Amino acid sequence: MAGLAVRVAGLTLRHPVMNASGILGSHPEGVKLLVDAGVSAVVTKSFTVEPREGYPTPIAVPLPYGLLNAVGLSNPGIDGISVVVEEARRAGLPVVVSIAGSSEDEFSRLASAAEEAGADAIEVNLSCPHAKGMGREIGIEPRLVYSVVSATASVTRIPVIAKLGYVDRLVEAVGKALEAGARAVTLINTLPAMMIDVYAMKPVLGNLVGGLSGPAIHPVAVRAIYEVYREYRIDIIGAGGVEDWRTAAELVLAGARAVQVGTALVTRGLRVIGEIVQGLERYMEEVGVESIEELVGAAHRD
Amino acid sequence: MAGLAVRVAGLTLRHPVMNASGILGSHPEGVKLLVDAGVSAVVTKSFTVEPREGYPTPIAVPLPYGLLNAVGLSNPGIDGISVVVEEARRAGLPVVVSIAGSSEDEFSRLASAAEEAGADAIEVNLSCPHAKGMGREIGIEPRLVYSVVSATASVTRIPVIAKLGYVDRLVEAVGKALEAGARAVTLINTLPAMMIDVYAMKPVLGNLVGGLSGPAIHPVAVRAIYEVYREYRIDIIGAGGVEDWRTAAELVLAGARAVQVGTALVTRGLRVIGEIVQGLERYMEEVGVESIEELVGAAHRD
Amino acid sequence: MQRYSYHSVELVRILWRGPRQVMLEYRYLDSAPSLSPGQFILFWVPGSEAIPLTPLYSDASRLVLLVVERGPTTARLVSSPPRHAGVIAVLGRRFTYRGDEMVFLAGGVGVAAVAMAAREAAQSGVRVTVFYGARSAGELAPVEEFLGGARVIYATDDGSRGLRGTVLDALHASGLRVGDVYTVVAGPKPLLCRAYSEAAEAGQLERLALSIETMVRCGLGFCGSCTIPCTGMLLCRDGPVVPAVRLGCWVVRECQN
């Protein structure tokens, strides 16, 4: 599987497929399932400083083309980071700790705790609202992206990955993240969405509104990665509706060096990781490349 | 069908289902097909001042959950408005003329031409780029939304409808549109997207990137309408993945007084209008309301 | 194809009311999920939350639920079942047993957790006995029609119906110990613990399965809230009916022996 080995965001991965934050990465048991599923790195649930129960149920609604969720950043808080990191390190896998703060200070604290716990990289969740921001997510404001990433990168030596949704000024936000010290970006997070049951005549999610993930958002993810890679030849981790080798390859061709699988782990099961890896191997043979790195951003060539 | 009659944006419609801009509304032949399909109003293709050929093919790619398109605003130009409007008026249907300019002046000219031609309302396409703007669409910048809608509304007495995509500052943009004289808003336009063929290793669209429509974007449309209606009790026309009575009703419950059908006219055929209308009638009987207006925004009630 | 789906449902009738319990019949308004025995749903009460429930019965037209009041959402369901609700399905792992004989020990609302399994086993030719217990006769829900012809033996704490005692007492009174034949137990934790203990002492853990309860939030296997303590299992993926041989650690933690 040497051909699938890839370096991204300072991590050395035996293949490019990891889980997306929010899928099974909040407790050791879940991490073990991810390890057994064959991910090349473990991405944790987003940790906040204080423990969070999360939003009232329903927190996830299956749709024909994806998943609608409003989990509410349920997590055990900053003290829960180490036991999750340990489980991943025990399995010999790189671990990316996702952090979500409502202020720069919180991001700094979480970053330090993640580094102390032994994280190999930090993924900054910019899709949560900022206490002093004016938008639904930090990523909307490039200057907030700068200050949050800076607060994270300035207190730690491990690589910082900025995770963004498809915001209006995405390329600008990525530029700010890079200026502030980000080593890479993850694109994209969920799209703002909701569902109303027409008989009950009410929103189904406990939080009323939430995020859409899965196949429905894949074409948006492709474009986000393509547009950012066109502007910056940086390390991109692609996420958004990856469910098989083809959707994974599409993100790589757009410019991603690695991909995250979220919804498909839920709807298709844990075996999807192995299926994607095997499919990518066959694909690489068919198209005649020895290393997947030769394919990164290939769609940009004439 | 009295129960389905609705007033929106100054239009009196016998039922709430019309076509979305871009579907069949650029030539008299297409308008006739829309009329025969039973739409309650005809929405034209977006007219620009100069005729536009549009982007190179492929201009539309069918996906499992929707349509990816980059037509490039192909249209016969300002002189093509009247023959399209006449065809709709001949059929006795209200006609909404969609206009797309790259400057305020162009919007004003198009608005006047539309009014002169006998349009009943104008839909301002804010998802095209502005000559002096800095974003991929006018809608990204609330102040540009204001100036463009103002340029449109100030030269015409017929209702002006502002059509927006799901931009970061959507509620703010709607507020600006209203301040500038918009009578209603249409939510939402397509989502930015693209597709790369993994064998050809190239973007499929001639324009490389395009807009995603259809079922994939429906949950995003529901949220857009819900969030705007929560803030402003205004006339909203809902668009985004409407393909049957349930998806139409969902937008109404979120706050829309009427809906537009785009992709489904392509993927399911012209009969979809009648199916939605009949389905809504049955639904209203089942839930025991006499007028669809009783359901507008019902999801906001406790 | 799709593992998970959402379904709108409408109340057809209230089948039965007991003290702090209700049996409800809903119908699916569009498509219906295809539940196998052992599997469960998240039932969304608009205006309240979504709670995990194993249906007494579910097919293309009917959804029958037995609900006991345990918190605000179940209290709402019991006092004032909503006309319209939502179902997220299909959650959990299918449970199948195809030996000659099996027994179910169902304490209280635990009978809902095992009814479809009992029915399917009985209809497949397994000799099935369901021991169903509650505090008194008034709290025994009329579940027989959903058990597929299985034999039902009642037990009540106060003796007002069937044997005076627990379902475990009733099992013993019938001449059996836990693990003599394949046994599935659902109900309050002390019952699960005692059953485990009995099977363990007889060296018959492989003939026992317990219906576990945890908090359930997403129901789809990604949020981790339903982790069955100490086992590495997620209830919404691997349960709720879990073979006893996998529950040693859980028992040590959860049962005061």
Next chain:
Amino acid sequence: MQRYSYHSVELVRILWRGPRQVMLEYRYLDSAPSLSPGQFILFWVPGSEAIPLTPLYSDASRLVLLVVERGPTTARLVSSPPRHAGVIAVLGRRFTYRGDEMVFLAGGVGVAAVAMAAREAAQSGVRVTVFYGARSAGELAPVEEFLGGARVIYATDDGSRGLRGTVLDALHASGLRVGDVYTVVAGPKPLLCRAYSEAAEAGQLERLALSIETMVRCGLGFCGSCTIPCTGMLLCRDGPVVPAVRLGCWVVRECQN
């Protein structure tokens, strides 16, 4: 279920080359569309555009195309067919004829527009004759294997193969006039116009269909670019094979009589 779909294809081989023509065989890399006679595809040449083509043949494994150089994209296809390409399908309206006998008049690349229809009719028991004409023998593509056993009569302008003359001359030489039996005509506009004229004079328009050509951009029926002048029809919805009885206005506009 889905009316339209996108398919990746890979070049298998070049079957034949003629002057400014090529016959190509592609295979579908994932799923294949299900084309009926009369229907067409948009064929995307990466780096160039997507052009409308009626396949000579299309099934789950093979896609056979006859391409004539008419613009930059077809020139690219003819000179250097891409190893990988894309197909948008299924466009247009199915054409079926089930009488006893029918003829096809195919001028030049028009033979591609009618091959699948001829094949399907012949295999369904209709007595089919295909009159296939070109300027000279070298420009006649080897299409017989795709015509399902239909009788083929050739015509060349220079007489280098078959009758010296047009396919219309060949029809007459065989003793028939347009409209004596059901006739489908595909090829240059003058051929369509003459055929229409002949059928009209004989009062046999209902026994004639013409394969129309327009610009095609979206192919899916919403952009309006493929409007067949004067008829109210969209080629990608209603064509390309259109009954002559609907083409009266079109003929008046497009044919100089």
